Amino acid sequence: MSTEISARRPSHRLRRAMVLAAAALLASSTATACGTETAASGTSSDTGRPSAPGTGGTTGGTAGNGNTTPGQGSSPGSTSGTPSTPSTPTTPSGGPRQVRTAVYFLHGEKVSPAPRTVTAPTTAAGALRALLDGPNRYERSHSRTTAIPSGTKLNSVVVDRHIATVDLSGRYDDGGGSLSMQARLAQVVFTATRFPSIHKVQFELDGKPVTAFGGEGIVLDEPVGRADFEDLSPLVLVESPMIGDTIRTPVRVWGTANTFEATLRLKITDAAGRTVANPYVTATSGTGTRGTFDVTIPYKATRSGAGLLTAYWDSPEDGRAVIEDTVPLTVKR
Structure with a gap:
């Protein structure tokens, strides 16, 4: 007695049953429960969101925290x-x-x-x-x-x-x-x-x-x-790099800003306390409207180690530096 495997397409009724079974299986696997998410398509907008491209997940889960230091665990990158x-x-x-x-x-x-x-x-x-x-x-x-x-x-x-x-x-x-x-x-x-x-x-x-x-x-x-x-939100919000990150030249810095005439500065200080970069940056908008910025900054550090990224803008009244945020980093030569 032999078994024959047919290469013919399943009947219409059988194909429909197969589709319904697959749909039921998919629905059961995506049912929401405590701590889960479901996602649906749609259109919306909100100013001030990160502008750099990326892939975002839409289904829930867990993450550890821990007392990590730069180079360990979930904190740095x-x-x-x-x-x-x-x-x-x-x-x-x-x-x-x-x-x-x-x-x-x-x-x-x-x-x-x-x-x-x-x-x-x-x-x-x-x-x-x-x-x-x-x-x-x-x-x-x-x-x-x-x-x-x-x-x-x-x-x-x-x-x-x-x-x-x-x-x-x-x-x-x-x-x-x-x-x-x-x-x-x-x-x-x-x-x-x-x-x-x-x-x-x-x-x-x-x-x-x-x-x-x-x-x-x-x-x-x-x-x-x-x-x-x-x-x-600080007038200059640096979205990346973040606290504890390790950077190497050239470093990409991006975020949002709402400064006078959309102008800001990004100062990088190395482990020796030396300013190794301090460029002027122009966001897409400012003076009451939050815009975005995305720049790549070359630098030449004298020593690797704990450094700092300082985001600030120059006051139009007296030229003094108005510091908006500081981001502790590990700066590599």
């Missing part, structure tokens, strides 16, 4: 010529795909990005969980803080038409005055919108939509984006 864009995938041999992104802490009273690595396909939720973990020891030693109450948990993230609905535990709105409340909202919004697939955020607390946040009654009756927190 290497920036030479073409650094990480909003979210850059890497694939360790034989392991799950890793995505380098950013979480936003506070430097003074302004948001400031710090690098994290999350596991695909759960990238946005992973980044938000890393944000809730707070700054690591190295970042705290360089004055990075958080306004988010300790113990805040992420319940879920759902992404639909470029809007992320972020459900957090009730601990998120505990305590704090108006500035603290605004800052913790901004931290979540900037972290989520680092991914190109997310333009705005809708907040929920323990599954209930938030229309007024905290005792200050901050109105959240519609999704919010980066432009809604302009007061909490």
Whole structure:
């Protein structure tokens, strides 16, 4: 007795059954649960989002924090010529795909990005969980803080038409005055919108939509984006390189700015304390409208080691340097 394998196409009824079975399997594999995301296409825009190209994940996950130092763990990266864009995938041999992104802490009273690595396909939720973990020891030693109450948990993230609905535990709105409340909202919004697939955020607390946040009654009756927190963004926001990164010449620096006549300066200081680059940079807009900048800066360091990137602009009144942010780096010769 022999078995014959037919090369003929399946009947119409059989093909339809196969399609329905495949659709059911796909639907079951993408069902949302606690800490997961779904994504749908759509169009939206929000000024102040990172402009550099990148691939952003749209499905949730976890990320560790740890007390890392430059060159270890999830904090630092290497920036030479073409650094990480909003979210850059890497694939360790034989392991799950890793995505380098950013979480936003506070430097003074302004948001400031710090690098994290999350596991695909759960990238946005992973980044938000890393944000809730707070700054690591190295970042705290360089004055990075958080306004988010300790113990805040992420319940879920759902992404639909470029809007992320972020459900957090009730601990998120505990305590704090108006500035603290605004800052913790901004931290979540900037972290989520680092991914190109997310333009705005809708907040929920323990599954209930938030229309007024905290005792200050901050109105959240519609999704919010980066432009809604302009007061909490430095006039020059360097998106890359980030705190703890290692740079080599030439280094690509990109971000957003809202300075007088769109002019700013980016000073690189090496381990010897010597200024090795200090170019003028022009953003796409300024003087009340946030624009973007993306430049490649050559430099010649005298010594490798701990250095600094200082973003500032010259006052039109007296020419003094108005420092907007400082980014601690490892500067290579």
